[in-house]
Amino acid sequence: MIAMVRGLLLEKGVDSVVVEAGGIGYELFLPAPALQALPAPGAEVRFFTHFHVREDAQILFGFLTPADRQVFLLLMTVKGVGPKVALAILSHLSGPDLAAALMKRDLAALTRLPGVGKKLAERLGVELSDKVKTLGLDLGASLVSGTQFGGLDGPWLQAQAALTALGYSQNQAKNAVETTYKQWGDRPVSVEDIVKAALKAV
Numbered sequence: 001m002i003a004m005v006r007g008l009l010l011e012k013g014v015d016s017v018v019v020e021a022g023g024i025g026y027e028l029f030l031p032a033p034a035l036q037a038l039p040a041p042g043a044e045v046r047f048f049t050h051f052h053v054r055e056d057a058q059i060l061f062g063f064l065t066p067a068d069r070q071v072f073l074l075l076m077t078v079k080g081v082g083p084k085v086a087l088a089i090l091s092h093l094s095g096p097d098l099a100a101a102l103m104k105r106d107l108a109a110l111t112r113l114p115g116v117g118k119k120l121a122e123r124l125g126v127e128l129s130d131k132v133k134t135l136g137l138d139l140g141a142s143l144v145s146g147t148q149f150g151g152l153d154g155p156w157l158q159a160q161a162a163l164t165a166l167g168y169s170q171n172q173a174k175n176a177v178e179t180t181y182k183q184w185g186d187r188p189v190s191v192e193d194i195v196k197a198a199l200k201a202v
Helices: 032-037 066-075 083-090 095-104 107-111 118-128 131-135 155-165 170-184 191-201
Strands: 004-012 016-021 024-029 044-054 057-063
Touching: 004 024, 016 044, 024 057, 032 155, 044 066, 044 155, 057 066, 057 083, 066 083, 066 095, 066 118, 066 131, 083 095, 095 107, 095 118, 095 131, 107 118, 118 131, 155 170, 155 191, 170 191
Parallel strands: none
Antiparallel strands: 004 016, 004 044, 016 024, 044 057
C-alpha cells in the first residue's frame, strides 16, 4: 500500500505527474485543480495517494490533501462510480465542497458534475450524505458552505493546495493565503503570484 509520496516533481502532463522519490519515478494521476496548482518541475512536492489495482492495470492516484483522498475513496463505494469518474468529479469540486453538497443532497450541484446524471446524483446523496459526516472534514473551507474567502474560489484555493503540496500544513497554507488575500483584495491574480506572495507570509 502506497499512502503518500514525497519527492522531486519531474514532469507535469495533461492528467498526471511523475515524482522521483527514493530513486524511483512514480506516475500519479491527479484531479485537474491539483495539477494546475503545482509548482514548476524541479520543486519538492507531497501527495496523499491511493494505489488502485485491477486485472489489467495498477494505477496510483494523488491528492494534495487527505480530505480529497477520503472523498475519492468514499465516492467509489457507490455503484456506478469508478476511479475515473471519482477523479473527474474531484476535478470540478474539492473534497470539502463535494462533502458539503452531499450532506445537503444538493442535486443541482451534483448533476453538474461530469458523468453524474440525475439517478446517480440521487444515489450519491442518499448513500453518502450521512457517511461524509463521519470523515471529520473541515467544511469551513468549503465553497459550497460559505468560504473563508467570501465566496471566491479558483486561484486562491489552488494556491492553498499548492502550499500543502510543498509540505506546509493546511493551517499554515490557509493562513498565508488568507493574509495575501487581505492585502490584495479580489483583483485578478494568478496561482503563481499568490503562491510567491504567500510563501513570504508562511
